[in-house]
Amino acid sequence: MEKEKRCIAMVPSPGLSHLIPLVEFAKQLVSQHPNFHIHFLIPTLGPPTPSTKAVLNTLPPTIHATVLPEVNFQDLPHNTEPATKMKLIVQHSIPFLHQALQSLSSNSHLVALVFSIFSTDAHDVAKQFNLLSYVFYASGAVPLSFNLSLPKLDEGVSTELWLDSIPIVHVPGCSKPFHVRDLPTPLLGKRSSETYKLYIDVCQKFSLVDGLIVNTFNELEPNVIRALQEREFQSGPCVYPIGPIIQTKSSSEANGSICMAWLENQSPNCVLYVSFGSGGTLSHEQVTELAFGLELSGHKFLWVVRAPSNYGASAYFSGQNEDPLEYLPNGFLERTKDQGLVVPSWAPQVEVLGHGSVGGFLSHCGWSSTLESVVNGVPMIAWPLFAEQRMNAITLTDELKVAVRPVVDESGLITRDEIAKVVKRVMEEDEGLELRKRMKEFSCRAAAALSEHGSSRKALSSLANDIEKHFSGM
Ligand code: UDP
Numbered sequence: 001m002e003k004e005k006r007c008i009a010m011v012p013s014p015g016l017s018h019l020i021p022l023v024e025f026a027k028q029l030v031s032q033h034p035n036f037h038i039h040f041l042i043p044t045l046g047p048p049t050p051s052t053k054a055v056l057n058t059l060p061p062t063i064h065a066t067v068l069p070e071v072n073f074q075d076l077p078h079n080t081e082p083a084t085k086m087k088l089i090v091q092h093s094i095p096f097l098h099q100a101l102q103s104l105s106s107n108s109h110l111v112a113l114v115f116s117i118f119s120t121d122a123h124d125v126a127k128q129f130n131l132l133s134y135v136f137y138a139s140g141a142v143p144l145s146f147n148l149s150l151p152k153l154d155e156g157v158s159t160e161l162w163l164d165s166i167p168i169v170h171v172p173g174c175s176k177p178f179h180v181r182d183l184p185t186p187l188l189g190k191r192s193s194e195t196y197k198l199y200i201d202v203c204q205k206f207s208l209v210d211g212l213i214v215n216t217f218n219e220l221e222p223n224v225i226r227a228l229q230e231r232e233f234q235s236g237p238c239v240y241p242i243g244p245i246i247q248t249k250s251s252s253e254a255n256g257s258i259c260m261a262w263l264e265n266q267s268p269n270c271v272l273y274v275s276f277g278s279g280g281t282l283s284h285e286q287v288t289e290l291a292f293g294l295e296l297s298g299h300k301f302l303w304v305v306r307a308p309s310n311y312g313a314s315a316y317f318s319g320q321n322e323d324p325l326e327y328l329p330n331g332f333l334e335r336t337k338d339q340g341l342v343v344p345s346w347a348p349q350v351e352v353l354g355h356g357s358v359g360g361f362l363s364h365c366g367w368s369s370t371l372e373s374v375v376n377g378v379p380m381i382a383w384p385l386f387a388e389q390r391m392n393a394i395t396l397t398d399e400l401k402v403a404v405r406p407v408v409d410e411s412g413l414i415t416r417d418e419i420a421k422v423v424k425r426v427m428e429e430d431e432g433l434e435l436r437k438r439m440k441e442f443s444c445r446a447a448a449a450l451s452e453h454g455s456s457r458k459a460l461s462s463l464a465n466d467i468e469k470h471f472s473g474m
Helices: 016-032 050-056 082-107 122-128 141-155 194-206 222-233 256-264 284-297 349-353 367-376 389-399 416-427 430-450 455-472
Strands: 006-011 036-042 063-067 109-116 132-137 211-214 238-241 271-275 300-305 340-344 358-363 380-382
Touching: 006 016, 006 082, 006 455, 016 036, 016 050, 016 063, 016 109, 016 132, 016 367, 016 455, 036 082, 082 109, 082 122, 082 194, 109 122, 109 455, 122 132, 132 455, 141 194, 141 211, 141 222, 141 389, 211 222, 211 455, 222 238, 238 455, 256 300, 256 340, 256 349, 271 284, 271 349, 271 416, 284 300, 284 416, 349 358, 349 367, 358 367, 358 416, 358 430, 367 389, 367 430, 380 389, 380 416, 416 430, 430 455
Parallel strands: 006 036, 006 109, 036 063, 109 132, 132 211, 211 238, 271 300, 271 358, 300 340, 358 380
Antiparallel strands: none
């Protein structure tokens, strides 16, 4: 391995949606700052999936990857919160990480460790090796700003549930407070739960690292980024808004040709794309309402369907073996064969959103999906399910005004009539045109941020310079 180049080790949280943005970030870093090379150290619960292998196969020669030995724990309930599961996988992988860093530091000039949010246990290891430590925050500035405030806020809560102490929370940089029910999922349960404690532990680490690399851009979230930078002046970690970092090509070719061929035959801006991320699921009743709602709207749709589950993140780690099409209402596929295309489990999302016939995106508001929509100028229907997605949905509807949000009824369901109504609002009404116009503006600003003198390029250069400066004096 090359001695003269600086080596940065990167530790993604388990799961494709953490690996992908970190890989894309690494590619940008080495292409713009060739004095670095990067080595991925990947914690995992099982052998790498074909999708993980496909992502790793896209790495250029200056980026290497080692999948750490699999960790093993059988006793987790199947509906354990994804964040908790990820944090535990990383925790169990720390001895392997230690060994891998030992070997890397003897072969290269190792300078820094960059890790995703649920890999913050890597921070202590970084310090043992005298490395700079950075969180790569794959979501936006709003949940980051909240997470940084969380340990202090938690000290002010005296009851088991937040709701019994404080119904609303002010997030630095946001114009309106958030209701407690819209906070990240781990905070909705009991404060004595393992999930809650692990989440607080993650957030406490955020203040200890040397820097926070955030997948957003100044022109998208200026006020919150300013608030984060004010914190930096009060000796908080440096903040580097380097986004939007999105995939340039979908990680899997599943259903690729069928989706793209179908889109080719549609008119511009006329298709609603419907997808709930890499693992989001709906209840059976909700799948039925969504099917009827799409049909009722009369609009063209491309729907990525998953088998139903009462737990919103159930396909996140494991994928699904059932045929999701079997759960659709009787006759639905036949009745809508000229109106929509339904594909099981996966579509090449970045290619789909980049196609001119897609005019709207009904999304669970995962941050990568959100940024992919922003980059392609596609207005959204915000249908959050879990994690920090409710905060993202509020940012999209209330702050950025690029999305509408369907109303959930008293039984927790979004009815077919409500779905048809929001689809029409986005796809045919003046309101939809306005949302699209605003989204296109953000799309232009995103391109500008990433261009040669753009804000995100500058932030990436500051990060590279800060690492260089730190080590040049040693
Ligand atoms: N994705 C995809 N096809 C699908 C579903 C998801 O390519 O059918 C990709 C999507 O483009 C995005 C990622 O998977 O890059 C999902 O990340 P996001 O943060 O939106 O949601 P999460 O999977 O973390 O819930």
